[in-house]
Amino acid sequence: MNLYQDIHTAQVQGKSLLAILIDPDKFVAEYAFAKAYLEKTPSQTTHFLVGGSSDASQHIEAVVRILKELSALPVILFPGDYTQITPEADGILFLSLLSGRNPEYLIGQQVKGASHIQKSNLEVIPTGYILIDGDKETAVQRVSNTLPIPQNDITSIVHTALAGQYLGKKCIYLEAGSGAKTPVSLPIIKAVREAIDLPLIVGGGIRSQKTMQHAYEAGATMVVIGTAFEEDRWDT
Template sequence: MIDILKSITQSNRSLAILIDPEKMDMDAISAFAKAITSTITALQNELNIDQLFFFVGGSTMENVPFNSWMKILRESTNLPIVIFPGSHNQLSEHAHGLLFTNLLSGRNPDYLIEQQFLAAQKLKNTNLEILPTGYLLIDGGKETAVQNISKTQPLHQSDVMSIVNHAFTAQLMGNLLVYLEAGSGAIYPVSITIVQEVSQQLKIPVIVGGGLRTIEQIEDTYRAGAKMVVIGTAIEQDIKWNG
């Protein structure tokens, strides 16, 4: 049994590859998992990565048979798979874990309690490792799918103390992780200053994603205190990507 939280907490550097099932047909999953092996191995060596994960999720996923999609991925990889859900419908026992997210950067009750309530009813007897996660959407220079779907505004990068206080609130509420998210395809990632300030204030691991496209950006994010970095768009654009 994989202890995901322990792996993230005890490792110096974890890396997650984010896959959106809406952008990948089921008949392409096995080939993708095989092709990406050399890419993530190169990243692991260059960045001294301790742990590798697949994150799976998307903002809508209205026409994706999610459980069937997850089954194929589980059969195609030995990496731990963590669901990063956009709604209570994105659940599957074919994963190893689930980020049980609270969108604390916004004030929409549907993403503060309603989606969590609906998901909880399905998770009473789950074998998934549940990871309560304070999720903060940070302005990455463009409107994101999360912003559009959740009807919430991102936190401005210039207001560092507000972001720090939101993150600290997440910790006080009992979350085991904090996720700083600039959004898929962000023009610019979460600033190093924000990552540093949040990491110094918290006792729980900090995850950073969105807009990270180069080795230098990822390296700087780790050095600023992130325990885990999530990349998605860079991999989608070029499976041989190496920064």
């Protein structure tokens, strides 16, 4: 499995990737629950992301294990903090919160997690994480104690994504926050797409097939959806 190579190839070939975000706090690591959950996810799902902003470290290993048993799709960690790193997964989005100015989420957590990653076979995908205002105070904002970039400040968002590319990140993640009222706007996705060469991940507040499709058309390589499936509110 070469996770990044596959994501990069999808970007180059204009293929659309769909990641379902599993928050370990809202997922029961038991067969019946997990099977029913996976059955309601769309057939075009290509990845699972696992992680959350709350303290989910106790539970995360069991969640990854059951996903690996029930599905052949790659499982990538999307850790809220370094305690959510488990070697059971295939890879990790090694996130740096570039929109914020809190050193703990720019480099602190990354240093704490480094030796755990070193001891694992996780494929590391360095990812510039950009929090954008989704019209709701989200868990990322609260936990990281940072402010999102306003949606109308497209220049700052583009410059932040470019800085991420120049820092050597392999992906840029445009995040409106889990359960956002307003997803990342299409002009933002387009502007970032035009400015950078990297695969673009977009998530937060996407609840319908139509919104997802528009995000792809604007330039998203991978769309991430969590809450809509957690709450059984996916609009086909």
